[in-house]
Amino acid sequence: MPAPDAAATARLAVFAPLESRGRAETITRRLADAISLGLLADGEQLPSEPDLAARLGVATVTVREALSELREQGLIVTRRGRGGGSFVRAPKQEETAERLRRRLSDLTVADLRDIGDHYSTLAAGAALLAAERASPDDLERLGEAAEAFAGAAGIERQHHTDGRFHVEVAAAAQSARLTREEIRTQTDIGPLLWLPGADVHTRRRLDLQHREIVAAIAAEDGELAARLARRHVNESLERLVELHLSLVEPLG
Template sequence: MRDVLSTLTRDVLFGPLDTPGRTEAVVNRLRTAVALGVLADGAQLPSEVELAAQFNVAPGTLREALAALREEGIVETRRGRGGGSFVRVPESLHVAHASALLASMPPPEFRDLSDWRAAVAGASAELAAERASDQDVGHLGSLAGSLAAAEDEATARRFDARFHIALAAAAQSRRLSTEAINLQVTYAPMLALVYADPDVRREGGTRLAEVADCVRAGEAERARRVVTELTSDTARRLSRLRSRTAAPGTGTGREAR
């Protein structure tokens, strides 16, 4: 299942784009691939022609996206023999991107994405409790433990993302898995801000371990309730942070939950 999930994650992150604002969409896809560890530090990207074809964008759009990533320090381009574009993972990547995303997101969009994340996680947990294999459950427990032991927010955010993707995979639903991966682009980067607190990292790992235990015991309703409560608590934490960091003109409105 993990090999299938890895393939699906790549398929989603490097699949054709069908949304406007394609330069920023390419940037977000590649940034998310780095954050999830799909693209490791030092990895060489495909050629510009190949990558543009994968995303179904014009070569100029792809070059603009790579230029933006170079400015962020995420991509390094080398010329000559053995040249190409290579991944770099600056320590500031996750927090800087999370802060910018949270501050710029309008309240209705933040609330809608928070609701959708809770819905996808809840449905995944409920179905996983009915369908997960022993291997799936063991993997979920391992990811929860890794989150609790994470030493920084970037690592914690990565294990949180992998847990939710693995939970959807354990539900044996390709659609839920695809949505769980999509949420890593649109919402999950902001979790780096929540996981800056070591206590929250430990609490998050403990509560995800409880979800894994519910899945193991086949307690579908409880699994849904626990993961939904956790995602709702996370949204409230982010909402409080957002009220202090919202960009001028976005307004505070009625925050999520």
């Protein structure tokens, strides 16, 4: 049987039933996260309201409320009539860059360290479990995700493929809850981590780190995989801290 596409496991987490029923804000956040990370592609049609409600285990009116909020945020558009439905509208890079810089300026170095501690612990734990649990299909998807980053052109595409790589590591850990937390974390901190951009040297180093993590998972060396994942995140955080200081010091 052919391996599923590289995003299949993560997409299952997007549409998994909610832990708490009747939570429109939970649906809104989950779909917004998936759109921001590129798990739901620009222009993609969402399932119908009844289908989405059935998948998520909530009432149709709850889904309708969530979709209304997503329309307010500009993340989906709804068309009526034949061929109609709700379609993803991915935010453009220029629409978010200035907002992200303002958000970064409002944070402190202590805030960033705290965020980094959470993210690196999550990434290390996912890599450790992936080394213990990854199937051959999971390893194939991880390799595809690493290759996607290596071939990505432009900051936005590099950001998306880096985030997708980490989501696939979490998915290889065989935990839907861990995968959803990785998606949430990627959409929360991922855009900030890519604000500094990546020169050729940095991109090559990230590419090498992805491949090293995949190799450690394939070798079932959980301790090494966890250590590499933690280092990967911490180095990205250091670049973000440098940018943060460059933004706030002129204001000091």
